[in-house]
Amino acid sequence: MLLRLEALSKRFGRDWVIRDLSLSLDRGEVVALLGPNGSGKTTLLRLMAGLLKPTRGRVERQGHALFLPNPPAFHRHLTAREHLLFDLAFHGAAGDWEGALKRFGLPAELPLAAFSSGMKKRLALARLTLLRPDLWLLDEPETALDQEGRALLQETIREARKGASVVLATHDRALAEAVADRAVWLGAA
Numbered sequence: 266m267l268l269r270l271e272a273l274s275k276r277f278g279r280d281w282v283i284r285d286l287s288l289s290l291d292r293g294e295v296v297a298l299l300g301p302n303g304s305g306k307t308t309l310l311r312l313m314a315g316l317l318k319p320t321r322g323r324v325e326r327q328g329h330a331l332f333l334p335n336p337p338a339f340h341r342h343l344t345a346r347e348h349l350l351f352d353l354a355f356h357g358a359a360g361d362w363e364g365a366l367k368r369f370g371l372p373a374e375l376p377l378a379a380f381s382s383g384m385k386k387r388l389a390l391a392r393l394t395l396l397r398p399d400l401w402l403l404d405e406p407e408t409a410l411d412q413e414g415r416a417l418l419q420e421t422i423r424e425a426r427k428g429a430s431v432v433l434a435t436h437d438r439a440l441a442e443a444v445a446d447r448a449v450w451l452g453a454a
């Protein structure tokens with residue numbers, strides 16, 4: 266078991282966004298979070314990542330979790346090479362950053378301030394393939410990606426599940442059907 270949610274609830278002010286949700290996730294599983302705007306997908310990912318505290322219930326996590334926000338956040342003044350080297354050093358990891366940039370079709374020496382939104386999304390995926398978390402928490406990973414980028418995303422998720430678990434919040438039903446074993450539907454707020 267990599268992740269277990271027990272009767273998880275989250276309230277902002279008077280509004281309950283997540284209500285009494287239980288879920289358990291094993292290594293190798295991919296789960297899609299579906300639901301309209303404002304239904305609580307990002308909130309649930311942030312609860313899973315430990316970035317938000319539940320109002321009620323519990324989140325039990327094992328291993329290393331990484332949350333990919335939408336849009337991803339980077340240091341604008343670093344180049345892709347510098348950012349990946351920083352990330353690897355920060356996580357005490359080693360990896361073929363040059364190979365990862367090549368695979369995702371990205372320039373090594375351009376400052377991230379000059380990256381398009383799709384290039385930033387590609388870089389965020391390249392970064393995850395290098396850091397290899399146990400639990401991948403992806404918020405709308407398809408956003409801003411072109412067709413080739415979406416194919417790379419599917420390939421990345423399929424590879425990730427070999428040693429990890431993936432939870433993705435998405436508005437793309439076709440992506441969810443292509444990569445996920447099951448879906449959790451969150452209702453409208």
Ligand SMILES: Nc1ncnc2c1ncn2[C@@H]1O[C@H](COP(=O)(O)OP(=O)(O)OP(=O)(O)O)[C@@H](O)[C@H]1O
Nearest residue numbers: 277278282300301302303304305306307308309454
């Ligand atoms: N920090 C916060 N304070 C107050 N309300 C919040 C906060 N974060 C989220 N909410 C509210 O929680 C609800 C769920 O938001 P969330 O971002 O989780 O939805 P979502 O399903 O990810 O939406 P989208 O599909 O638009 O990305 C919304 O009504 C939102 O306004």
